[in-house]
Amino acid sequence: MGIVLGPNRYGKAETRLVRVHRDGDTHGLVDFNVSISLSGDLTATHLTGDNTGVLPTDTMKNTVYAFAREHGAGEPESFALLLARHFVETQPQVRTAEVSIESFAWDRLGPHSFRKRGDHVRTTRVSVTGETAQVVSGVTGLVLLNSTDSEFHGFVEDGYTTLKPTTERILATAVDARWRHAGDDTDWAASFAGSLEALIAAFAGTYSYSLQQTLYAMGARLLEERAEVAEVRLALPNKHHYLADLSAFGLDNPNEVFIAGDRPYGLIEGTVTRDDAPAATAEWWL
Structure with a gap:
């Protein structure tokens, strides 16, 4: 009886991101909890510890913050698609990138004052491959x-x-x-x-x-x-x-x-x- 590696994936879970949009005197606030999961040609790291195809999860976390600065963070679907496509397009060993986002809502109290809404959480999950x-x-x-x-x-x-x-x-x-x-x-x-x-x-x-x-x-x-x-x-x-x-x-x-x-x-x-x-x-x- 042989032993083989089954389906697997890895990523960075629950990166907390708060992005303030300072466009004029009235600010916008985005509050995300971002989780990233990558799968693809990762057999070597499991079987031999060869990490040449492994993008560190710390890099994934950093990408979240950098993209929030460079591209903004508006709707969670758009931000999740942006991240997922980045990992598939820049990492040839990655076949599928999944990004899940919890979006926490804040009610506006004034131009730059907010109160966190606690009645529900908006969720987003995207799955991106090279074709879909x-x-x-x-x-x-x-x-x-x-x-x-x-x-x-x-x-x-x-x-x-x-x-x-x-x-x-x-x-x-x-x-x-x-x-x-x-x-x-x-x-x-x-x-x-x-x-x-x-x-x-x-x-x-x-x-x-x-x-x-x-x-x-x-x-x-x-x-x-x-x-x-x-x-x-x-x-x-x-x-x-x-x-x-x-x-x-x-x-x-x-x-x-x-x-x-x-x-x-x-x-x-x-x-x-x-x-x-x-x-x-x-x-x-x-």
Whole structure:
């Protein structure tokens, strides 16, 4: 039985970048967390320790900062594509470069004052080879809640089932969504804002009989409103809310006071895609 080297990659993870755009008296602020991963002809360094084809990860970190100065750092998709293409074009041993960016939003308080927004994080992941480029945008930690218009009944019941059917419940989740673009050239800011708006509007506007139904409605609405998106992947944890028993205090509870559950939780995942969507060029949902 032989032993061989399998798929491998390496890179610099979580390079923190803050870029101030000092264009006049009103400043702009970009706050990124950048991760880079390279794969290609790297067998020698694994088998013999020959590092002649290894670009140091410290160099990758330095490139992030240098590119932020030389090219600016605006939309995360554009910056990720710029970095990924640089590594593929300048390093012949590299066949694929993947760049992932978390983008932290700040709300403007004045010309040069900001407050960090904490309700969600914008995400970006690009994969570039010599022939293809794939862009995936997304959002994580987007907490949404409907206090009504949610039911859950008609489910399978067996000897271990204790959950009671309900026609009135709180539906809450923390959205982790990623959407794959059909191309690599679009108005990234408008696309992200429109996609986020579509997801939120679908959640708020759907009378839900299951979180699965809500997931599909959210994905379908994003695709209906954003022609540049080929498919969307959603992971929706069910943030359970349990009705508090106040009978010990002589109080009723007409569906008003709840215990917010932490774990365990239901996790609903799914992909909504166009039937004519171009094929993905790399695994994008991981």
